[in-house]
Amino acid sequence: MVYSFFYRRPVPVPKDSLTYRPDNVESTRASKTSLNNNIPERLSFDNIIDGNTCTPCTARDFMNYLVYIERSAENLQFYLWYKDYTKRFAALPQSDLVLSPEWTEKQGTMKAIHGGKPPKSLGITVESMLKEGDLSPAQLSPNPFNTPPPSSCGDDKSISSSTAITSDPGPTSTTNSKLTAREVAAEAFENADRLQPFTIQPYREEIDRIITIYIKDGGSRQLNLSAKERDALIHALANTTHPSAFKQIAGTVEMFLRYQAHPNFIRWTVSNSNTPRNTAIRAMAIGGTTCGLIAAILITLSSAAPGWRAMSAILLSVGLTNAVASTRDTCMILHLRRHRLLHPWELFSDDGEELKSFEPLANNSNSYEDQPWLVKYEKRGFAHRIFDAEVIVEEPALFRIQRRIVLESITAGFLATAIIVVVFCFLPAGNFY
Template identity: 25%
Template sequence: MPTQELAPPNANYGIFSDWDKSLKRWFTNSYKTELKNVHIDHVLNGTTCQPISLKEFQFFLQNKEHSAENLDFYFWYLGYKKRFEKLSEDEKAKSPPPKERPSPGIIYNNPNKANKDDKQVAEEQEKQNQLIEQQPFREEIEAIILTFFHEDSFKELNLDSYLSRYVTYYSQQTTHPDIFEDVHQHIYNILKTSSFPNFIHHATQNIRYTFYVIEYAGVFFNLLHIPVVLYYTYSHHMSRWYRLSLFWFCFFFSTSLLSGRAGFCTIRGFANFRQVPLYEFSEYKVERGTVEKFIKNGPVGLPLQLQEQQLLPEQDAEKTGKKKKKKSLTEILDPEVLKYGRQMWWHIIIAGIIFSAVVTIIGVSITNEYDVPPAPPMPP
């Protein structure tokens, strides 16, 4: 089992700290958001809440990265190892551990039988097959090989070829969990270094991609008004104080720009709500014979038929429409995400105030209101 390296506890989120990370998120496309006190093991152990719970992580892998087989294999191995360790010593002896660890460049073939006649080979093979069939969990291991290591399986793991050859070869000889140890470590590293950072980056956003259009529309609208205000007040020699309106246009321009870059709506962030990502919102799952749909309260929702029974009776069209709109929002419950959201909210607001104040001060300080306007041209 991979060694758990939990993040250092109680790292603080301050209003005046981590500005370098916020700037990277706003202006660097390759930067991935990090949560200080959250590690991959927290998610895998089920100690986090939505929007970074294990169920959301599963939805992300299944519908965003299309690599849910990694999580399936990870938990299967943990469960299988526990079940194998609970066997009696006699049962364990039927499945000895492999004689070697996987290594690149080694070709795993059947042992050389050139000095044996066909009858002797057949007898030894029959005895070997009988012993193999008596091994614990033999059918399960064969099913796992077909599911995660066969090239025609849609859940085939993304492994180096030598790892696949090693597991395929030794799984025909033993069912000991050690044959999957290196594969499990490899999958854990993929989840830790690739999938988990991408998941946190998306989970800390509280808007869907369709809402980006609204944010950038606000950017364009307010940016267009800044030169208009400057041109109109200067061309008409108006009082400098008319240019105080620059503050609000600059403020909404900068906050909309930073919100769009971070995928963080300040209004929803202030209320601790987020828009459910499309890869979660349309998720269906089969559990205990009923089809359940993701709704407002999170991944575990009411059965679809139960929803219809609760919404339709004694509800007019207006109330039903309101309920349907609320389903696209979900409350943020994880305390670390809430801390990060508050920090990002303050960073956006403070950055917007500073930028707006600088532009407004410059605009107000430069004035031509006391200049004599040029005389109108004389008629010929």
């Protein structure tokens, strides 16, 4: 990766700046490559998702960012499920695979044109199958996304020590029975004018839950899909449970994660302090610079020797150096200790709550307004937030970025200080006192 003279954090990417077109995926990737120019390869999207990074750049940190900052965690939750589902589906025996053939875009177009409107009534046989069908043994495989991917740094806090569990959402879900999920999915198929599918297809109940949580209007983690995209997906899922049915939706979700959420996450993570501390640093920088200028002016107006004017460099260098660093939300004192401030939700962390975000089939919402830490943090005063608890920055690639920012800030601050001091030293003495 080639750096410019001054490191620039990834440019903020607004949510409405990307448009996914299935026929133009490669050109879309190429046009957005520039967004990742300032992101080291170690901090790439794939490395974070695969668990090859350390805190604060792990998949768990990425999920927390999407939950608490960007409020779009459903994209990552669906993406993790889809990756796992694709692997599990490919491992099925051939006898199960033939029940859910691959779905193609051409097939979907032809059925939409010639298929006609199916009847709403399903008949007793299909109704009984929908109510009595059970999961196949393959559907009871462990769900690796009950916990985040393990960190390459061996940080025990980045993963849960509990063993993986089945895809059952557990007591946190409002979908407490197979019948409930099936009824909601049946309503979605009916609204899309599609026959309800047979339960003999592999992972049919899991697909019903995915429809209930991510696809149907009003789902607890509803994806931001257009009506056309939603109807096309329901159409495909009415015929097959093959992962190819999700191809277009998964492509849209992955594109937004790679080219919008991921660069914004890295930009946000580079900062090692919080808003109150950044405000205090800026105030100190302005104060130091102002005092340095006043000192230089007063000495210049006096009859003191020009060399005394260089004393103002102490205040000027401190002020200007911190001013440059604060423009990139970096605290140099924290960096010298290789520390960062804990985020509000980390101060009052609950591993159980965080791990719910990694359960793709949990029916709980991503909203955090009712979490206890929010009330506790709001009660903390401004001064208390400036000196929040600290933790070590374990990710070496992130620390190198922060070190570069600090060195650049020191260089820029010292150069600006030198120029100002030289100018004052060559001014004639005022001899006013």
